[in-house]
Amino acid sequence: MTDALDKRSAIGLDGGERLSDDQLRRIAANIRMRDVRMIRTAGAGHIGGDLSMTDILTVLYFSFLRVDPARPDWSERDRFILSKGHAAGALYTTLAAAGFIDDAELDTFMRPESRLNGHPSLRLVPGVEANTGPLGHGLPIAVGMALAARLRQSLARTVVLAGDGELQEGSNWEAAMAAAHFELDNLTLFIDRNGLQQGAATEKTMALDPLPEKWRAFRWGVVEVDGHDIPSLRRVLAQLPVEAGKPTCIIAHTHKGQGVSFMRDKVEWHHRVPTAEEAAVALQELEASAR
Amino acid sequence: MTDLFDCRVAFAKTLVELASADERVVVVASDSIGSSNLKEFSNQFPDRLINVGIAEQNLVGVAAGLASGGCVPFACAPAPFLTGRALEQIKVDVAYSRHNVKLVGMSSGLAYGALGPTHHSIEDFAWTRVLPNLVVIAPADPIETSQAVKLAAEHDGPVFLRLSRMAVPAVHTPDYRLRFGEAALLRAGEDITLIANGVLVSRALDAAELLAAEGISARVLNMATVSPIDAAAIEAAARETGRIVTIEEHQVNGGMGSAVAEVVVRTHPVPMRILGVPGIFAPTGSAQWLLKRFGLDADGIRDAALELVRENAT
Helix, strand or coil: CHHHHHHHHHCCCCCCCCCCHHHHHHHHHHHHHHHHHHHHHHCCCCHHHHHHHHHHHHHHHHHCCCCCCCCCCCCCCCEEEECCHHHHHHHHHHHHHCCCCCHHHHHHCCCCCCCCCCCCCCCCCCCCCCCCCCCCCHHHHHHHHHHHHHHCCCCCCEEEEEECHHHHCHHHHHHHHHHHHCCCCCEEEEEEECCECCCCEHHHHCCCCCHHHHHHHCCCEEEEEECCCHHHHHHHHHCCCCCCCCCEEEEEECCCCCCCCCCCCCHHHHCCCCCHHHHHHHHHHHHHHHC | CCCCECHHHHHHHHHHHHHHHCCCEEEEECCCCCCCCCHHHHHHCHHHEEECCCCHHHHHHHHHHHHHCCCEEEEEEEHHHHHHHCHHHHHHHHHHCCCCCEEEEECCECCCHHHCCCCCECCHHHHHHCCCCCEEECCCCHHHHHHHHHHHHHCCCCEEEECCCCCECCCCCCCCCCCCCCCEEEECCCCEEEEECHHHHHHHHHHHHHHHHCCCCEEEEECCEEECCCHHHHHHHHHHHCCEEEEEEEECCCCHHHHHHHHHHHHCCCCEEEEEECCCCCCCCCHHHHHHHCCCCHHHHHHHHHHHHHHCCC
């Protein structure tokens, strides 16, 4: 156990030195820019949901998760599962920024025989922990991973990121019950609460509110946070679990298309591909925010 | 009177032995401790029996996560609900992910009898055998069940074990060694081959005996593994006996018989009969009654074989 702890403190993508909030902000802006360029190259992708969760991914990979790109299968690593697998673009660009895959490979996104499928594949891409795509799969798998960590007395933590719309899938609530029943306080669920699903607002399509109350009723520790505010995200993660003996649900209030003014909160940007002109404007805005 | 055995006993006993020897072995159950015969496992390894309640989708997802974390999970639930309710999890979380999950479908086939079509699992071969990476196996007796459980634990990859609750006689000797993807020759014969699996193997053997009385020499193969299928044994049966009858506790469409036919048409086409449930939801009746109703008892198998021989006299 001590050995495991020592190893973990030596790992961490920031090399043990904490990156500043400002550095994280710039990393996030760069990941967004890379995502826009990648989607332009591929001619496909889910840009709106990629941009809404980029700050969360950045904070996780660059200041929280104990993972090692040199040893993606290290048994004591923390596990991150992207349940909203259609946002694979943001995961790939983050994994590239974190050194799990080469930046150049991002240009193969969704091309024939590329490892970078439209939805992530754990057998193809280092750093990917679960095959997702159909919604409502991430949380049950995460419950199993958290149970496995407990069984082998590992301190590895499991973090899963779900879209808000996908909470309409019943499997999530089966897993929600189980996580609380098994008192998995080594498990954290982020909800990317951007309020929009493919065709319309979640509340118009199939209402999720009152969302925090639902998770509290399922006996989870619940905290709400601005999903684009890096210091707040870091503060919340530093306090895990928010309630001892309970899994934590972090409802991250976000905006679909965050970082690009004409995409922000616009449902049509769920999976629209920007034109060359739109991409140029988007990159300009993101470039400015990266400074 | 031949002794009859409930294969769930052999399953549970073998699982306890495996768990004693390997702490990675865990069970995930869906409020099915009793019907899966897991009481003893639960007594001996309370921390390693994870009961997720009545929630098959979560059951399979949790098992995938456990496998990802280094465990060897046996995910146990009634076969109709495990394969029907959680098919997408079986496809994505287990087969596509190539996770080391052992799916155990209990009380498969027509075993639930008069509980009705909601509880019959006669679609599961079709649903599971098309999934890449997934070994699909239906043992015939306690000896083969025990071997299948051990082999599943040794195999580094996904397995679907299709178990029954119907009592069966032993068809294998204790020195029998099951291998995935290899049919077992239980009786030599030259005129026709009967290919069965699960609880119907003993009935196929009985039918072969009845056929011998009619002067027909029937080969009997136990096709326990439905995927990957033993193409060599099927091709040899087609070449050497010229006629094949398949017998399974499943819909006639898409199951083991279809898998056999796929091999027959591309290797050595011969006349075939595929015995099973003929594309209907079963009427009310006990499991034994239903087997007879669908011609899946020894008499029914004999009759189908005789018909095939007469229609295709050489």
